[in-house]
Amino acid sequence: MRRWHRGGPEGKRVSLVLGSGGARGYAHIGVIEELEARGYEIVALSGCSMGGLVAGVHAAGQLDRYRDWVCRLDYFDVLRLVDVTWSPMGAMRANKVMSKLDELVGDIRLEDLPIPVTTVATDLTRQREVWFQHGPLLDAIRASIAVPGVITPVHRGDQVLVDGGLLNPLPIMPTVSSHADIVMAVNVTAQSSQPVSLESLLPPEEAAEEQAREQAREQGGGVDFGGWMEGVRGATRRLLDGLGTGGGAEGEEDDGVARGRRAWGRLDMILASFDITQAALAKYKIAGYPPDVLIEVPKTVCGAYEFHRAEALIALGRHLAREALERRERGNGQVVEAPALVSQGPDPDADDADAEP
Numbered sequence: 205m206r207r208w209h210r211g212g213p214e215g216k217r218v219s220l221v222l223g224s225g226g227a228r229g230y231a232h233i234g235v236i237e238e239l240e241a242r243g244y245e246i247v248a249l250s251g252c253s254m255g256g257l258v259a260g261v262h263a264a265g266q267l268d269r270y271r272d273w274v275c276r277l278d279y280f281d282v283l284r285l286v287d288v289t290w291s292p293m294g295a296m297r298a299n300k301v302m303s304k305l306d307e308l309v310g311d312i313r314l315e316d317l318p319i320p321v322t323t324v325a326t327d328l329t330r331q332r333e334v335w336f337q338h339g340p341l342l343d344a345i346r347a348s349i350a351v352p353g354v355i356t357p358v359h360r361g362d363q364v365l366v367d368g369g370l371l372n373p374l375p376i377m378p379t380v381s382s383h384a385d386i387v388m389a390v391n392v393t394a395q396s397s398q399p400v401s402l403e404s405l406l407p408p409e410e411a412a413e414e415q416a417r418e419q420a421r422e423q424g425g426g427v428d429f430g431g432w433m434e435g436v437r438g439a440t441r442r443l444l445d446g447l448g449t450g451g452g453a454e455g456e457e458d459d460g461v462a463r464g465r466r467a468w469g470r471l472d473m474i475l476a477s478f479d480i481t482q483a484a485l486a487k488y489k490i491a492g493y494p495p496d497v498l499i500e501v502p503k504t505v506c507g508a509y510e511f512h513r514a515e516a517l518i519a520l521g522r523h524l525a526r527e528a529l530e531r532r533e534r535g536n537g538q539v540v541e542a543p544a545l546v547s548q549g550p551d552p553d554a555d556d557a558d559a560e561p
Contacts, residue, residue, distance in 0.1 A: 234521025
């Protein structure tokens, strides 16, 4: 199904779809920056999880301030944002992150934003997508970022709302009716045939800068990487009990560091499993509703929780957007295919969304 385009091949009205993917979602900021630098106008936004967060902050006019904040985060800042909870429904509450977003955007409603925004969550009770298109922006973001088992869900009536990536990590369908010249989708959980590093995708100068930053984090600048990791393990230790470990020798072990390592390993496993599921679902969404421009960030470029790497991930998003837009402009506005083939198949969830939460 193709969208109606108002302009010709040179039209620059963009409907932008921003996918879920944790820290990799920082790449969305770079994509937006490149679009604006080239004179494109974003006329509609749809996002899930981190993509929904960036979409909402941009529509509220606060993306520059958000960018400045995340680019200053180091290991310890990220650790301080982890607010562990005793709830069996998740390891963290995300209250500290939401408090910062409240400082940035305040009490604004989706219907009052200058750019239409759709934020997607998943209702565990009815096993359906929920599209937020009106109501408080921060409520929509909080529901969309609730990674199952990691961040506590949002309860609203009989709804139990969690990360939209559980059913729709790349919500293209809300953009189908938008009056745009281009539909651009940014998939930050893309599958790759072999591991791809962040540095290998960046231009040489920016790759060198990121390598220098990583060395400074691990070896200098007063940052004790090993200590930070132990701190994160300790902060996520409650996840071990929340998920349950059962009996046996491993469950009887009393060493604190060992227990912390098991907790961190369990968290890794949850996030990695979620990434794999989202990557597979994104393929179906792309096949069902092919965007005009598709930008794919391999899920191997960094872990979903590496929120201290904002500068490099933003640079990556801008670099990939620049390449994609140049290909499109050279092709006189024709559809730009993704570098890797996507699996073709039905879109089983296309009609399973709630148009109104």
